[in-house]
Amino acid sequence: MGETIARLKSYPLTWIVGVTILMAIVISMLSPHFLTVGNLTNLLKQVAIVAVLAGGQTLVILSGGIDLSSGSILALSAVTIGFLIENGYPPLLATFAGIVVGTLCGLINGIIIAKGRIPPFIATLGMMGIARGLALVITKGVSYMVLVPFFDIIGNGKLLGLPVPIVIVIVVYAALHIVLRRTVFGRHIYAIGGNEHVSRLEGIRVDHHKILIYTISGFLAAIAALIMVGRLASTPPHVARGAELEAIAAVIIGGTSFAGGIGAVETTLIGALIMAMITNALNILGVSSFWQQVFIGIVIIVAVWLDNLKGRR
C-alpha cells in the first residue's frame, strides 16, 4: 500500500519526531515539572484546539491553498452555540447548529474560491472578517456562559480513560490520514497541489474537490469550537483570534510544503505539539510569555530552512 505517498512524506516524519523527543529531554532536564502526567495531559488538551484547526489547514495547504478564516469560523460557531444555549435551546441542537454554521462558512469559502475564481488568500481573508464580525453582531460583544453538563464532558470529561479533547484529536487525525493516504479524493488533493492545470487536463474535478476541502476545514473549525466551548465554559466573541496562524505554523513546522503537493497530516500534529511544548516549557521555566512568540517565530523559520536544505542536492 501507500508506496505512492510514502516517499512524499517519509522525510519530515523522521527528523521532526527526533526534534520533538530531543526537546522533551532538554526541557525535562531543565524542569522536573515537565514530565509529569498532569502537565503532559494539560499540554495535550491545550494543543487539541489548534491541532483540529491545523488538520483542516493541512488539506487546504496540500491542495495549494490557504485558509485564513478558520479561527474566525471557530468563534462564530462557538458564539452560535452560546447564543442558542443562552436562549434556552437544548445543548444537542446548539451543537448541531454550531457545526452547521462552521461547515456552511467553509462551503461558502470553497464556492467563492472554486467558482468565483477568487484567490484563497483573498476569499478567506474576507471570510475571516465576515465570520468574526457576525460573532460580534450576534453577541453584541458580550460573552455567554455555557454551564451545561454536555459541554463540561467535552471539555473536561474522559472517554476510554483519555480526555475527550484528545480523543477528538485522535479521531480527526486518523480520519484525515486515511483520506489523504488511501482515498482517491486524497490522491487528488496531492495532484491539485502539485499541478492544478494538469489535474484539470487529466479530468480531476478540481472545483468540486476545492469546495469539499474548504468545507472540511470549516467543519473542523466547528469541531474545534466544541472543544473551545467545553474548555472555557463560555463563548467570548474574540476567542481564537490568530488561531488560524498558529494552525498554519503547525502545518509548516510539520514539514508540509507551503506551495502544496508535498506533506502529510501526522507531521502537522507533531508541529502543533512542538509549538505547544515551547509555550508550556517557557511557562514552567518562568520565562515571560512575550518571549514565547519570539521562540515560535524562530522555530517556524528554522523548520522551513531545514526543509529547504534537504531539498538541495
Place this chain on the structure above:
Amino acid sequence: MSKSKKKPLVRMQGISKHFGGISALEDVSVDLYPGEVVGILGHNGAGKSTLVKILAGALTPDSGEIFVDGEPATIRDPNDARALGIETIYQELALCGNLDAPANLFMGREMNRYGFVDDAYMLRETRRILDSLHIKIESLTTRVDNLSGGQRQSIAIGRAVYFQAKILIMDEPTAALGMEETQLVVELIEELKTKGLGIFFISHDIHDVYRFTDRIYVLKGGKLVHTCPTNAHTQDEIVQMIISGRPPATAEQPRG
C-alpha cells in the same frame, strides 16, 4: 492509407474560436483516419494548439461540429474527450511532479474500491504497460520530478496506450526533450502507428514532421491554408508554406 474506404476517426468541421476580439480559428475543418499520422503545422499563433485543445476538451469552440467515428460528439471537458478515446500528450510534460509514475498514469482514473485507491494494482499495471512499450524506468515509486524528460513523456504515452486511446493528440511531444530522449519518443510513436491509432501531430520541427506524418494541414492566422500528403512536397516547400501562409503555386486548393 485507404481513405476512400474507411470513415474518418475524427472529423472537425467548420471550427471557429475567438479569444476576446482575436480570432484564433476561423472555419477550420480537419479529419483523421485510422493508422494515420496527421501533422498540423503553422507558426506560433497559427491556431494549431487551439484546434487540438478543442478536440481534447480543454477549450470549447464558438462554432463548428466534431464527429468521432462518424457520430456527432459533444466535447465539453477532458473527461468527455477521454470517454471518446481521445488522449493528449502535451508539450509541457503534463504530469504532477510531486507524484510517482503510477499516480500519474492513473491520474483522474485511479483504480479504486468505494473511493479507496488500490496502489498495488496500479503499480503492477504501470510496470506491465511500460514493459510492453519497452520503456525503462528504474524506480516507479519515485516522484516523477526525479525522472528525465523522456521518461516522463513516456509515462504520458503509456497512459494513452493503457487507456486504449483510438485518437492521440501529440502537442509538440519532443519540444522539451534532448536528442536521446526524443529518440525514445520517436520509437514509441512508430510503435503506436503500427497499433492503428490515429495521431494528430503538432511540431515545429520539420524533420519530425517529415519523418512521422502521412499527411499535413498548414494553418496561418487561424485559417486553413493547405492540406496534402506529406511526401507531395519537399521539406523546403513545406517550410515555405508555413512562412508564406499560401499553398505552393502548383498545388490544388484546400479541401473544405
